[in-house]
Amino acid sequence: MARTTTRKKPQRRTWGTLRTLPSGNIRASYTADDGCVYFATRTFDSKIDAEGWLAHERRLLDRGEWTSPQTRAALKKSAGMTLREYAWRWMDAEYRLESQILNDRPLRPKTHALYTRLLDSRILPDLGDELLTAITPERVNKWWGWLGGEYSTPTSNAQAYQLLKAIYSTAVEERAARENPCQHKKAGKPPRPRDVQPLTPAELVKVAESVPEHYRAAVAVAAWCGLRFGELIELRRKDVHTAGERMTLSISRAATTVTTRGKSTLEVGPPKTDAGIRDVTVPPHVAEILRAHMKAHTGKGPESLVFTTTRGLRLSQTAFTKSVKNGFASVGKPKMRVHDLRHVGATLAAHAGATTKELMSRIGHTTPAMSMRYQIAAQERDILIADKLSELAKG
Structure with missing residues (x-):
């Protein structure tokens, strides 16, 4: 007559549960004060060992020294x-x-x-x-x-x-540490950022006119469109879209110089933040400048860089910075940096009536979640902002 096996039921106890597995080993568990069920991180060969483990867990709870078995295992490992x-x-x-x-x-x-x-x-x-x-x-x-x-x-x-x-x-x-020891309330707070000197539209024109001719469109786009330098030098013909008189820039990449332990390499990848992936409407007066520049200086292929040196190479940050710094000095603001052109763009857009949310979308300076929430609503408004920027430039 064939033997039949029956699965053993959990053994009832005043506290905790023991279950005999098909292997013969015993699994122990209990419900803690937080209402959750916790299992031993291993099985036991004998009932007495499993009961001993439960008794130890009970003592930890009674003494107020309890943490979950998983937490203790992770701490032991680390x-x-x-x-x-x-x-x-x-x-x-x-x-x-x-x-x-x-x-x-x-x-x-x-x-x-x-x-x-x-x-x-x-x-x-x-x-x-x-x-x-x-x-x-x-x-x-x-x-x-x-x-x-x-x-x-x-x-x-x-x-x-x-x-x-x-x-x-x-x-x-990960339960590799019990607490975060970085608890100093004032530590880790960066110093107050320096105030960025604003540029008027007239001053911006003067800065652009003071740099070499093949840099002028780059200055205009950096300022009026709020691009980071890495986004500017990675802009390609395929990223410039026109529909009639309207021009839009699709920003999805940036080039950055990465220096690690004395070795520098140029890396091309996504912009600094996820919100940096965006479409920026070009103000009409800047679109005219950019069209003329691309006709004279940009290659015909879709992968051609929009802004290059006179030899067709990628813009050098050192050379571009030197020229633009001279331009800043020409309007009496020698302490400005190239990156400040981006801040100028945000300030000018604000003067044109852009809301905080619209600025976040246009400049790409926000968290990914905020970008998803704001960007769709801001795209149509961005066209109006661009038009007003040109009106601002004309005085």
Whole structure:
């Protein structure tokens, strides 16, 4: 007569549950004070071992020392890991893609280079060899004090603190650390940004006229359309769209120089933020300038760069900056930077009546979620803003 096997029911207990698995091993679980069911991170060979585990969990709860078994297992696994080891793992592209917590694309090249510099120079020399789980708020405060005395660079120091805090935020979520030791309320706040000197439309014209002829359209587009320099030098003929007299720029890439440990490379990728992927309507008076420039200086192919050197090469930031700085000096504002042209564009758009949301869409300076919310509604309004910008230029 064939034998039949029946699945054993969980054994009833005053607290906790034991279930015998088909393998003969025993799985233990219990309901904690938070109402959630927690399982042992392993099975047991004998009932007495499983009961011992439940008794230990009960004592932890009674003494107020309880954390979940999964949290304790993660902490045990990371107990021998230094901050240096965890930080470089946090930076690793493959790890970021596989991590359930980060679940994100790899860091952009320029961001990766910045974080590498901050880790190498400011974080790891003092904290790198200490255990990830051993660094306390008091230790971080001591490091923050050392940082201010060692480096008179408030912005980079603030970035370093923010980076350390971000690394520990992930560690806490991954249960590799119990708490985030970056708890200083005033640390990590960047200094107040310097005030950008505004340019009037007349001054902007004078700046453009003072640079070499093949740079003039680039100055106009950077200012009136609010492009970042990396977006400007990666703009190609295929990105310039015309419909009658109307012109639109599709911004989806940027070129940036990335310097990591003394080695510089040019990287082409998405703009600085996800919101940087946008369409910008060109003010009519700038469209005229750009059409003339492209006719004279831009290759015919769709991949041809719109702005180049006289030899057809990609614009050099050094040469372009030198020329534009001379232009700023010609209007009595020698401290302005090339990037300030972008701020000028935002200011002029605001004068033309753009709302904060419309500026976020036009300039591409926002979070991805905000961009999705604002961009669709702002596209039609952007045409009106562009028209008003030309009216502003004409006085």
